[in-house]
Amino acid sequence: xxxxLGTDTRAMALPxxxxxxxxxxxxxxxxxxxxxxxxxxxxxxxxLSAHSVALIGWGWSSLGEALAGxxxxxxxxxxxxxxxxxxHRARRAVAVSFWILAPYLVVHVAYDVATGERAAPxxxxxxxxxISLVSMPVLxxxxxxxxxxxxxxxxxxxxAQNLLCALMAGGVLAGLAxxxxxxWWVDPAVALLLAAVAAREGGNTWRGHSxxx
Numbered sequence: 001x002x003x004x005l006g007t008d009t010r011a012m013a014l015p016x017x018x019x020x021x022x023x024x025x026x027x028x029x030x031x032x033x034x035x036x037x038x039x040x041x042x043x044x045x046x047x048l049s050a051h052s053v054a055l056i057g058w059g060w061s062s063l064g065e066a067l068a069g070x071x072x073x074x075x076x077x078x079x080x081x082x083x084x085x086x087x088h089r090a091r092r093a094v095a096v097s098f099w100i101l102a103p104y105l106v107v108h109v110a111y112d113v114a115t116g117e118r119a120a121p122x123x124x125x126x127x128x129x130x131i132s133l134v135s136m137p138v139l140x141x142x143x144x145x146x147x148x149x150x151x152x153x154x155x156x157x158x159x160a161q162n163l164l165c166a167l168m169a170g171g172v173l174a175g176l177a178x179x180x181x182x183x184w185w186v187d188p189a190v191a192l193l194l195a196a197v198a199a200r201e202g203g204n205t206w207r208g209h210s211x212x213x
Contacts, residue, residue: 018150025146025155026076029069032139032162036066042128052119053112054175054190057105058129058168061198065161067097072158091205094157098202105195109188119187121180129169129176136166157205164201168194 043059046052071093111117140162147156171190178186 021146021149022076022152025143025150025152026073028139028143028146029072029158032158033066033069033073035135036062036069039128039132040066042124046122046125046128050120050122050125050176051112051117052122052125052172052176052179052187053105053108053117054119054168054172054187054194055122055125055129057101057108057191057194058165058172060104061101061161061165061168061194065097065158065165067093067100069158071097072152072155075152075154091153091157094154094161095202095206098157098161098198098205102195102199102202105191105198109191112188118184119175119179121176125176126173129172132169133166133173136162136169140166153205157201160201160205164194164197167197 040059040062043055043062045059047055047057047059140159143159143162144156145159147153147159171194175187175190178184
């Protein structure tokens, strides 16, 4: 693990194994970006069609995940690969990407409750969230392990977002199932729970704790 040197801008002499892991982290982020673009479009389309705030929030969170992936690609490209200052900036940027999601979900839930909007069942939502529930934990665990080896909270934070995406997908699926039974309140409850989790993970990443849990 490479120590966090804060905002020190001096280049570092790094082991070849660390550089290989950094390139793996970058490659995983690029693969994830391709899927997230597709996932986000389908999730938002299904959520807007069914008026499911949890599903809309899940689709929107995919954009936050994509931002985290872009940040990690930026972190491990060119001269930034050996720059501790780049890790510090990337970690803070990933934290902000978590915090973007939380207030959005809270405001959306408040609006829907106030206007009486209710979610409807959606087959497309079930399919896309099921795929994410299966695939995202694999990517998330791999990135968190790489983050621990690299000493990179930015990489581990991106992995945490992938795991959060899978958790959200499971929650959204539960909400969609409950909606079909007439339990409309499950959908906004899931959205609020996900907002709290996103806020917590943002704080952990900002403080550089993501690779420690």
